[in-house]
Amino acid sequence: MALKKTKYIWMNGEFVEWDSAKIHVLSHVVHYGSSWFEGIRAYKTPKGTAVFRLKEHIQRLAKSVKIYRGQLPYEVSELIESTKELIRKNELESCYIRPVAYRGYEDLGVYPLNCPIDISIATWHWGVYLGKEALEQGVDVCVSSWQRLHNNSLPSISKAGGNYLNSQLIRMEAIQNGYTEGIGLDHNGNVSEGSGENMFFVIDGVIYTPGMDSSILEGITRSSTITIAKQLGYEVKEISIPRSILYTADEIFFTGTAVEITPVRSVDRIKVGDGKAGPITKSIQKAFYDIVEHGNDPYGWLDYI
Ligand code: PPE
Numbered sequence: 139m140a141l142k143k144t145k146y147i148w149m150n151g152e153f154v155e156w157d158s159a160k161i162h163v164l165s166h167v168v169h170y171g172s173s174w175f176e177g178i179r180a181y182k183t184p185k186g187t188a189v190f191r192l193k194e195h196i197q198r199l200a201k202s203v204k205i206y207r208g209q210l211p212y213e214v215s216e217l218i219e220s221t222k223e224l225i226r227k228n229e230l231e232s233c234y235i236r237p238v239a240y241r242g243y244e245d246l247g248v249y250p251l252n253c254p255i256d257i258s259i260a261t262w263h264w265g266v267y268l269g270k271e272a273l274e275q276g277v278d279v280c281v282s283s284w285q286r287l288h289n290n291s292l293p294s295i296s297k298a299g300g301n302y303l304n305s306q307l308i309r310m311e312a313i314q315n316g317y318t319e320g321i322g323l324d325h326n327g328n329v330s331e332g333s334g335e336n337m338f339f340v341i342d343g344v345i346y347t348p349g350m351d352s353s354i355l356e357g358i359t360r361s362s363t364i365t366i367a368k369q370l371g372y373e374v375k376e377i378s379i380p381r382s383i384l385y386t387a388d389e390i391f392f393t394g395t396a397v398e399i400t401p402v403r404s405v406d407r408i409k410v411g412d413g414k415a416g417p418i419t420k421s422i423q424k425a426f427y428d429i430v431e432h433g434n435d436p437y438g439w440l441d442y443i
Contacts, residue, residue, distance in 0.1 A: 141262055144228040148220050148259040153227060166241035166253040171300030173240035174202035177395040180225055182232040183433035188440035190430055191358050192218055202296040203239055208255045210239055221259055222443040234264035267396035268318050276403030276415055282308040282320035286330040286353040294353045305333035324352040329379040335394035336360040339387040340418045349376040359393040366425045389416030399423045
């Protein structure tokens with residue numbers, strides 16, 4: 139499946155034609171993985187196109203860069219405006235948005251601070267991430283033989299390009315073995331997250347999710363899910379999740395911008411619950427889509443373009 143081109147990509151303050159949005163092969167990022175990115179979605183709602191939690195995403199991008207002693211070359215407010223302007227210029231009603239900051243061209247060698255931080259924003263149509271039926275039927279996943287990195291090796295709260303080499307190992311192994319996604323365990327052998335999504339578990343009506351000490355990305359869909367679940371009256375606990383829970387939980391689901399809220403129906407070929415989306419997963423899914431598709435937004439999460 140090839141990328142579906144749109145007209146423009148925003149690069150360092152300018153709207154550049156899609157095919158001209160290029161960087162030099164000796165840019166620092168190409169050699170050392172020094173990029174930081176976001177995945178954001180804009181939805182078509184009855185009141186027009188709206189971006190989901192745009193400010194939180196751009197703020198997370200700034201933090202991702204800060205850990206690596208850098209600073210975005212634009213203010214958060216400028217990036218928010220540029221993102222919205224890009225969606226308008228590309229005439230998109232709904233889309234996936236990919237801001238990416240990267241160490242650019244100037245010098246080479248591991249030490250990055252002589253290279254500029256450049257930034258681009260692209261938008262395109264990215265439909266259902268883990269396959270068509272995934273949202274309703276759930277996905278079949280496995281525990282990866284690859285582990286997530288310790289926070290003292292690569293900080294998982296920075297959404298850095300380099301971290302995704304680990305994600306690629308997890309995803310390739312899973313797909314080549316016939317699964318849709320793989321789950322990485324943390325350095326203690328507890329559940330961390332999927333290669334591109336956070337995880338939630340339902341046990342006896344209580345909702346659990348791995349905490350910050352399990353090498354997770356602090357997902358914005360994850361935090362939205364926690365808010366929604368509490369509002370629906372569920373108890374939510376952020377704790378270490380032993381691997382065995384993957385085989386005994388009543389319900390399991392992924393959260394993420396790309397996957398949204400996707401049920402897991404089996405882990406290592408062991409059925410989760412009765413092998414389809416459970417009632418609590420469904421109630422959270424419904425509340426989520428009520429916001430992003432119907433525009434019923436009690437939390438002010440939608441930013442209209
Ligand atoms: N963990 C990882 C490792 C991750 O990449 C994502 C997002 C999440 C958790 C969920 O975070 P959030 O989107 O803020 O709820 N992954 C993005 C990139 C996926 C890709 O294939 O590229 C995404 O979902 O957009």
